[in-house]
Amino acid sequence: MANIIGVVGAGTMGNGIAQVAALAGYSVILYDIEQSALEHGQKEIGKNLEKGVAKKKLTVKQSEEAGKRIQTTVDFTLLKKSTTVIEAAVERFDIKKGIFQRLDETLQHESIIATNTSSLSITALGAVTKRPDRVVGMHFFNPAHIMKLVEIIKGQETSHTTVSRITSLAKEFGKTPVLASDTPGFIVNRVARPFYGEALRLLGEGVSDAAEIDRIVKKSGGFKMGPFELMDLIGIDVNLSVSKSVYEQYFHESRYRPHPIQQQMVDANLLGRKTKRGFYGYDSEEA
Numbered sequence: 301m302a303n304i305i306g307v308v309g310a311g312t313m314g315n316g317i318a319q320v321a322a323l324a325g326y327s328v329i330l331y332d333i334e335q336s337a338l339e340h341g342q343k344e345i346g347k348n349l350e351k352g353v354a355k356k357k358l359t360v361k362q363s364e365e366a367g368k369r370i371q372t373t374v375d376f377t378l379l380k381k382s383t384t385v386i387e388a389a390v391e392r393f394d395i396k397k398g399i400f401q402r403l404d405e406t407l408q409h410e411s412i413i414a415t416n417t418s419s420l421s422i423t424a425l426g427a428v429t430k431r432p433d434r435v436v437g438m439h440f441f442n443p444a445h446i447m448k449l450v451e452i453i454k455g456q457e458t459s460h461t462t463v464s465r466i467t468s469l470a471k472e473f474g475k476t477p478v479l480a481s482d483t484p485g486f487i488v489n490r491v492a493r494p495f496y497g498e499a500l501r502l503l504g505e506g507v508s509d510a511a512e513i514d515r516i517v518k519k520s521g522g523f524k525m526g527p528f529e530l531m532d533l534i535g536i537d538v539n540l541s542v543s544k545s546v547y548e549q550y551f552h553e554s555r556y557r558p559h560p561i562q563q564q565m566v567d568a569n570l571l572g573r574k575t576k577r578g579f580y581g582y583d584s585e586e587a
């Protein structure tokens with residue numbers, strides 16, 4: 301069977317993952333339920349490949365060939381040919397459960413289902429399929445075509461062969477894989493919870509504003525981005541879903557409690573860069 305990578309979800313992460321796989325020489329089937337998401341995803345891939353050429357990280361040939369290797373579709377059955385599917389749809393267990401069950405019915409017996417979930421249980425996702433030994437976490441970071449780290453998460457039933465196949469794949473993608481156990485938020489999102497949480501509390505209490513908190517964290521902490529800039533990049537909706545998921549899975553441990561500001565911003569559709577408004581405005585940036 302030819303080595304084909306399926307990617308489910310063409311949003312912020314899915315389109316970056318598709319690009320990474322195509323640049324590594326794989327044929328990619330990028331699936332989404334929304335045609336508009338596929339069109340937007342393809343545009344983003346095109347822009348990022350162009351940037352790669354402009355920065356001399358890619359040749360024109362590499363960029364063009366990678367673009368051609370990505371096929372977009374709203375037809376789920378086309379994923380059947382994939383040897384590995386990387387799921388990057390919305391961070392909701394109910395939605396991922398439906399996708400995993402459908403993938404399990406659709407894919408060849410030996411194919412692996414990897415998920416880019418930031419916080420959900422790999423064990424629980426594996427358990428909705430008949431192939432929990434071939435279900436694994438493959439957690440990329442945003443922007444996926446730039447960030448090197450990939451957390452590989454072994455669920456209770458994930459086989460060592462699956463972990464080793466996905467670790468090799470991450471390396472082929474030019475990434476640095478790190479093994480994490482199946483705990484809510486894994487390593488990075490667990491460490492990052494107080495980063496966002498305390499910043500939101502400071503903002504909520506009126507101690508300081510977002511720009512000032514970001515500035516201090518960067519200047520004195522040496523961080524590349526402050527918590528509010530990072531939440532705008534991630535997507536306020538995605539960050540809220542992850543916050544809620546970690547909070548739920550730790551049985552409402554207070555230190556993980558989401559902040560009402562997050563919910564208010566989602567209700568107001570202030571989702572960060574993707575809606576051009578979040579903690580900051582991005583109206584001047586090209587679409």
Ligand SMILES: NC(=O)c1ccc[n+]([C@@H]2O[C@H](COP(=O)([O-])OP(=O)(O)OC[C@H]3O[C@@H](n4cnc5c(N)ncnc54)[C@H](O)[C@@H]3O)[C@@H](O)[C@H]2O)c1
Pocket residue numbers: 308309310311312313314331332333334337387388389390391392395399416417418419439440441442533534535538542
């Ligand atoms: N945004 C980040 O910084 C980041 C970083 C690492 C991991 N993640 C994880 O990656 C996943 C995707 O996040 P994102 O930021 O790309 O989200 P996003 O909102 O940008 O994109 C999600 C996409 O999933 C699609 N979708 C929804 N339901 C679907 C279904 N049933 N089948 C197929 N596609 C469906 C949507 O149409 C949308 O295009 C989440 O699990 C998230 O936790 C996000």
